Amino acid sequence: MSAQNSNSAIAVIGMACRLPGARDVDRYWSNLLEGSDFLAPLDASALRSKGVPRERYAREGHVAVSGAVDGVEEFDSSFFGIAPAEADAMDPQHRLFLEEAVHALEDAGWAGRAAGGRVGVFCGSGENRYGRLLPAPEEGAGSHRRMSDAPAMLPLRVSYHLDLRGPSVFVNTLCSTGLTAVHLARQSLLAGDCDIALAGAVSLQLPHEHGYLAGESAVLSPDGTLRPFDRAANGTVPGSGVGIVVLRPLADALRNGDRVHAVLHGTAVNNDGSDRQSFAAPSVAGQRDVILAAVADAGVDPRAIGYVEAHGTGTPLGDPVELAALREARERLGVDTPCAIGAVKSSIGHLDTAAGMAGLIKAVLSVREGVIPATAHHRELLPSAGIEGSGLYVNTRLREWPDNGQPRCAGVSALGVGGTNAHVVVGHHRAAPGPQDTDVATPAVFPVSARSADAFHELRRSLADALTSAGETASADVARTLQDGRMPRELRRAWVASSLPEAAVLLKDEAAPVPAGPLEVALDLGSAVRPGPSLTDRIPALATARARPDATERAFLTAYAALDELAALGVRVATITAHGAGEYLAAAHAGALDRDVALRCAVRHEAVRAVVRDGGDLSACETHLAAMEDDLRAHPPTRPESALRSLSLGETVPAGTELTADHFLDVAQSAVMDGGPGAAPRDAADLMEALASWQDWLELAAWCWERGADLDWGRLRAGSAHVVALPGYPFHPRRHWAIATPDDAAAHPDPASGAKPVPVPVSVSVPAEGSQDVVAVVTDIWRSVLGEDDIAPDSDFFALGGHSLVAAQIVARLRERFGVNVSVGDLLDAETPEAMAALVREQQTSAALYSALTAPHSADPTGSFEL
Numbered sequence: 001m002s003a004q005n006s007n008s009a010i011a012v013i014g015m016a017c018r019l020p021g022a023r024d025v026d027r028y029w030s031n032l033l034e035g036s037d038f039l040a041p042l043d044a045s046a047l048r049s050k051g052v053p054r055e056r057y058a059r060e061g062h063v064a065v066s067g068a069v070d071g072v073e074e075f076d077s078s079f080f081g082i083a084p085a086e087a088d089a090m091d092p093q094h095r096l097f098l099e100e101a102v103h104a105l106e107d108a109g110w111a112g113r114a115a116g117g118r119v120g121v122f123c124g125s126g127e128n129r130y131g132r133l134l135p136a137p138e139e140g141a142g143s144h145r146r147m148s149d150a151p152a153m154l155p156l157r158v159s160y161h162l163d164l165r166g167p168s169v170f171v172n173t174l175c176s177t178g179l180t181a182v183h184l185a186r187q188s189l190l191a192g193d194c195d196i197a198l199a200g201a202v203s204l205q206l207p208h209e210h211g212y213l214a215g216e217s218a219v220l221s222p223d224g225t226l227r228p229f230d231r232a233a234n235g236t237v238p239g240s241g242v243g244i245v246v247l248r249p250l251a252d253a254l255r256n257g258d259r260v261h262a263v264l265h266g267t268a269v270n271n272d273g274s275d276r277q278s279f280a281a282p283s284v285a286g287q288r289d290v291i292l293a294a295v296a297d298a299g300v301d302p303r304a305i306g307y308v309e310a311h312g313t314g315t316p317l318g319d320p321v322e323l324a325a326l327r328e329a330r331e332r333l334g335v336d337t338p339c340a341i342g343a344v345k346s347s348i349g350h351l352d353t354a355a356g357m358a359g360l361i362k363a364v365l366s367v368r369e370g371v372i373p374a375t376a377h378h379r380e381l382l383p384s385a386g387i388e389g390s391g392l393y394v395n396t397r398l399r400e401w402p403d404n405g406q407p408r409c410a411g412v413s414a415l416g417v418g419g420t421n422a423h424v425v426v427g428h429h430r431a432a433p434g435p436q437d438t439d440v441a442t443p444a445v446f447p448v449s450a451r452s453a454d455a456f457h458e459l460r461r462s463l464a465d466a467l468t469s470a471g472e473t474a475s476a477d478v479a480r481t482l483q484d485g486r487m488p489r490e491l492r493r494a495w496v497a498s499s500l501p502e503a504a505v506l507l508k509d510e511a512a513p514v515p516a517g518p519l520e521v522a523l524d525l526g527s528a529v530r531p532g533p534s535l536t537d538r539i540p541a542l543a544t545a546r547a548r549p550d551a552t553e554r555a556f557l558t559a560y561a562a563l564d565e566l567a568a569l570g571v572r573v574a575t576i577t578a579h580g581a582g583e584y585l586a587a588a589h590a591g592a593l594d595r596d597v598a599l600r601c602a603v604r605h606e607a608v609r610a611v612v613r614d615g616g617d618l619s620a621c622e623t624h625l626a627a628m629e630d631d632l633r634a635h636p637p638t639r640p641e642s643a644l645r646s647l648s649l650g651e652t653v654p655a656g657t658e659l660t661a662d663h664f665l666d667v668a669q670s671a672v673m674d675g676g677p678g679a680a681p682r683d684a685a686d687l688m689e690a691l692a693s694w695q696d697w698l699e700l701a702a703w704c705w706e707r708g709a710d711l712d713w714g715r716l717r718a719g720s721a722h723v724v725a726l727p728g729y730p731f732h733p734r735r736h737w738a739i740a741t742p743d744d745a746a747a748h749p750d751p752a753s754g755a756k757p758v759p760v761p762v763s764v765s766v767p768a769e770g771s772q773d774v775v776a777v778v779t780d781i782w783r784s785v786l787g788e789d790d791i792a793p794d795s796d797f798f799a800l801g802g803h804s805l806v807a808a809q810i811v812a813r814l815r816e817r818f819g820v821n822v823s824v825g826d827l828l829d830a831e832t833p834e835a836m837a838a839l840v841r842e843q844q845t846s847a848a849l850y851s852a853l854t855a856p857h858s859a860d861p862t863g864s865f866e867l
Contacts, residue, residue: 008297010186010264011253011429012364013723014108014246016100019358020067020239020348024103024728029365035374035398037347039224039237040066042211052210061215065224067239067349068208072096074733079451079489080161083801085787087736089134093125093202094154096242099731101158101198102487108246109258109485109723110196120166120194121155122185123244124177126203126353133206133739158198166194175311176269176416177201178243178356179424183267185247195252200244203352207739212238219315226350228312228343229319229394231380236313239349243357245364250429257480257722260429262364265409266298272419280417282318287325290421291411292332298425300409302333305425306401307372307410308392309359312343313350320384322415327390340395346376356414360424363410367428370408372399403428442718443695444479445702446503447494449486449513455732456491456513462727464507467500473724475500480721483713486729490516494702496695516708518574520645521566522680525555525582525602527688534694538718539565542691552606556585556599562687563589569701569716571709574655577680579647581605583667590640592659597635601664604628608671621672628668632661647678774818774837781813782833793834804828814840 015025021038022028031038042050042064047057056062075095077087079102087095101121105111110119131149152170159168167188171181178201185199205212214222214235221235253260270293272286295302311322323341330336344362345351351358366372374397381387381394401408408428415421448463450456467478478500491513497503536543541564545557559582566573576586581602588598604624611620637659644653646663648670653659680686690700698716705711775793782791786800797807807827814822814836822839830836 007251008190009250010189010247011250011258012245012261012264012426013248013253013258014104014106014110015244015261015361015364016104016107016728017241017243017358017361018069018071018096018100019241019243019351020069023070025107025361025365028361029369032344032347032362032365032373033371033398035376037226037376039226039239039347039349040068040209041224042066042209046209047211050207050209052207056213057211059213061213061222062211063214063220063222063224063237064211065237066209066211067205067237067241067351069096069204069240069242071733072204072208072240073735073737075099075736076451076731076733077736077801079729079731081799081801082161083786083788083806084734084736085785086801086806088738088787089131090736091125091128091149091151091154092130092206092736093128093151093204093242094157095736096204097123097125097154097200097202097244098158098161100200100202100242100244101162103728104198104200104244104246105162105487106485106728107725108196108248109481110246111487112484114196115163115487116165118166118193118195119162119164120185120188120197121158121164121168122171122181122188122197122199123155123158123169124171124173124181124201124353125151125154126205127151129204129206130739135738154202164198166197171201172353173269173420173422174416174418175350175352175355176414176420176422177353178358179267179360179412179414179422180269180356180416180420182245182247182264182356182360182424183269183422186264186267189247189249195248197247198244199247200242201354201357202242203354204240205238205352208240219313221314225377226314226346227377227379228310228314228346228375229323229341229382229385230314230378231382233314233316233319233382236315236345237349239345239351241348241351241354241358243354243361245357245360257720259723259725260431262367263427263429264424265300265427266294266296266425267423268293268297269420269422272421276419279419282321282415283419284321284324284328286419287322287413287415287421288328288332290423291325291329291413294411294423294425295329295333298409298427300425300427301406302330302335303337304406304409304427305335305339305411306337306408307340307342307363307366307395309363309366309410309412310341310343311355311359311413311415312341312345312375314343314345318415319382320386322413323385323387323392326392327387330390330392336389336391338391338393340372340399341392342372342375342395346378356412356422359412359414360426363412363424363426366401367408367410367426370401370403370428372401374398441498442476443496443498443698444476445483445494445496445698445705445713445716446479446507447482447486447488447492447702447705448507449489449492450729451489451491452732453491453513455730456493457510458730458732459727460493460507462730464504466727467504467507470500473500474721475503476717476719476721477724478503478726480713480717481723481726483711483717485723485726488705488710492516492706492708494705496698496702498695514706519571519704519707519709520575520577520681520684521563521573521687522577522684523559523582523586523687524579525552525559525585525606525688526580527555529558529688529691531558531691532693535691535697538694541565550603552581552603553599556581556602558691559585559687560589560595562691565715566700566704568712569704569709570711571701571704573642575643575645575652575684577645577647577684579678580609580667580671583644583646583648584664586644587637587640587659587664590642590644590655592637592640592644593664594635597631600631601628601668605668605671608668612672618672625665625668625672629661629665632664636661637664645681647680650678774840775833777817778814778833778837778840781810781817785809785813791833793837794832797828797831810836818844820844
């Protein structure tokens with residue numbers, strides 16, 4: 001990397017993809033190393049099972065080859081809080097992209113930190129073919145469907161569902177969409193618009209797994225084989241897929257300990273303008289110039305570029321133009337060193353808008369691993385190539401790619417119909433050797449969470465397997481990746497371990513995950529805990545407290561520092577349980593007492609106890625109690641921010657309740673009686689016990705996280721840690737597909753037959769007139785618009801994936817059924833079927849009253865009405 005370009009280097013810190021034959025990046029790479037193609041041949045039986053009519057697949061020109069991806073019909077809507085009915089109508093391109101965006105952020109080690117951050121989204125998709133196959137929406141759902149159908153909703157959905165606060169930009173330059181999104185994301189990072197950026201694209205060819213008719217386009221291969229730059233090349237093969245990269249300025253990535261797959265040194269985008277035969281024709285000059293611009297932007301030695309991942313569509317027009325542009329670019333750069341050419345389309349097909357992403361991820365893997373995969377189906381260079389003497393050659397075998405004294409660099413091209421060309425220069429990152437962590441026995445928290453119990457156990461088992469075979473991976477790196485790199489979900493467990501073998505054993509525990517709940521912490525200032533160096537070195541306030549000579553002051557300030565540290569970690573304690581002197585501390589930390597007042601009261605309380613315990617002069621007790629009363633009257637308590645459970649009095653003061661000095665004087669009187677404390681609840685954490693060691697403190701932090709606290713994990717880590725590769729979240733999808741298959745032909749006619757697909761309707765029951773159960777009707781409407789069967793009168797609208805657009809559909813249904821006009825705002829405030837039904841009844845009553853008051857010949861316009 002040149003000195004002038006070091007500040008503009010952008011790291012690729014995360015990747016995710018789902019492509020023909022590959023559900024993830026690792027499988028994609030292993031497929032590429034095989035050097036074959038993963039386009040699926042289809043026989044007549046397979047085509048029939050997919051609902052393809054015989055008259056189509058027996059038609060001349062039908063090519064029984066599919067570049068489909070797995071799981072197009074499925075989506076884990078509950079993970080994203082999307083109602084099933086909305087997921088059914090959602091463009092499956094959006095669904096695929098959402099899931100892979102999570103996996104990309106996980107790979108980057110940022111899924112747990114991205115929410116609320118300055119994370120940009122730059123992406124594009126193909127046209128929404130799925131939406132054209134769906135029936136027209138019901139009345140009231142039209143605007144919602146139109147918004148869901150819009151391709152430009154893609155980045156907005158990602159930003160919303162993952163809570164990303166950077167720029168959210170839809171990109172579409174047809175076949176160069178993916179790399180154009182990467183270019184824009186890089187520019188946004190360099191401009192400081194965001195700190196992290198997701199860039200990618202998705203494309204689905206629908207109906208999928210049906211093959212294609214070569215005669216429908218002059219560029220489609222009639223034999224289902226894509227041969228880049230080959231004498232026998234006769235066209236391209238359509239495919240589907242999604243690819244995403246996560247980008248971050250290299251300096252920031254290195255400072256943070258991110259894993260760097262490769263470095264984007266330079267990018268460029270241009271258009272051919274009118275310098276071409278026709279609108280759809282390519283231009284040598286335009287493609288040449290975008291390569292030159294990207295290399296200039298990169299600032300690298302052009303001789304370091306030893307591989308170009310070309311667009312390579314296998315078409316007689318496109319391939320010769322692309323080779324000519326490459327040759328001219330190298331001539332102008334004065335380079336004739338060997339440079340391999342590859343084209344992944346020969347293995348997975350032409351992915352349209354996502355084509356550049358498949359090529360970029362391949363190039364990143366190639367520079368990272370030092371291997372160039374073979375280009376499938378290339379046998380003989382096309383005669384018009386004209387690349388003799390340029391150093392360019394089409395790579396036809398698996399080839400080792402050593403550094404040769406300088407970092408490996410690759411170019412990636414994507415060329416869009418309409419003339420938008422994009423080129424990226426990506427390079428190998430040589431990781432500098434870091435300091436070795438010698439504290440191998442330091443404990444760490446290993447958190448795991450999921451949306452469902454099945455997903456939790458699947459993830460837990462896969463992590464246990466991964467840690468068992470983790471080799472030399474540092475346990476601190478694994479813990480950091482789980483802490484920061486995974487989205488915290490509702491069902492949680494966390495384990496504390498000092499090594500990966502120990503963590504692997506703990507992860508094999510079949511115990512159920514813990515649901516979130518209110519946090520209760522119990523403290524007893526009479527505990528003889530003295531925090532050791534493992535704690536005081538990390539929490540300086542504990543060391544300050546330990547230096548106090550008075551035992552009560554020492555215990556008070558130790559516990560107060562521990563509660564402060566919990567708050568700094570992000571723990572919001574719902575209830576503080578205490579006895580005796582600890583109750584003043586609890587009130588102080590809850591904001592109900594001044595800390596110094598509380599400390600004085602605690603010291604005097606213990607003095608009273610000492611007098612009673614030792615059989616001393618009770619007048620001394622009266623002196624202490626009088627001083628406490630004067631102090632409390634002069635500094636009256638306020639409302640606590642947390643609930644306070646008094647074991648001395650056997651009562652709980654709810655948060656926000658008005659407190660008086662008398663409450664604490666009653667606590668003080670209990671010291672005279674010296675009856676001993678009541679028992680703390682079993683589900684309360686013992687604060688003082690957690691101060692015994694760093695391991696115990698981590699156990700408390702893990703306990704808090706399990707019950708819903710979102711922790712600042714950096715406060716629990718000693719030294720630096722790095723992101724490492726770990727299994728991603730195992731989505732548990734359900735079928736969301738309104739297009740017919742033969743298995744549900746009764747409800748879904750075959751779309752290939754020309755019949756209009758009709759999804760199974762969810763009917764709204766209509767009670768007999770005069771006996772309307774409004775709650776039942778509203779509940780049925782919810783079932784219809786949300787697609788959820790399990791709905792109770794008190795179900796939460798937002799928890800089921802509801803939002804304003806879904807509420808607008810409910811408003812339309814209520815108007816149609818009851819003739820009432822409930823506002824969307826009121827409906828959203830209601831939140832439950834029961835409350836929505838109350839709104840309907842209120843409107844009905846108001847309408848009845850108005851009708852009676854305005855009706856002609858009303859005998860008694862002031863008659864009573866049930867309100």
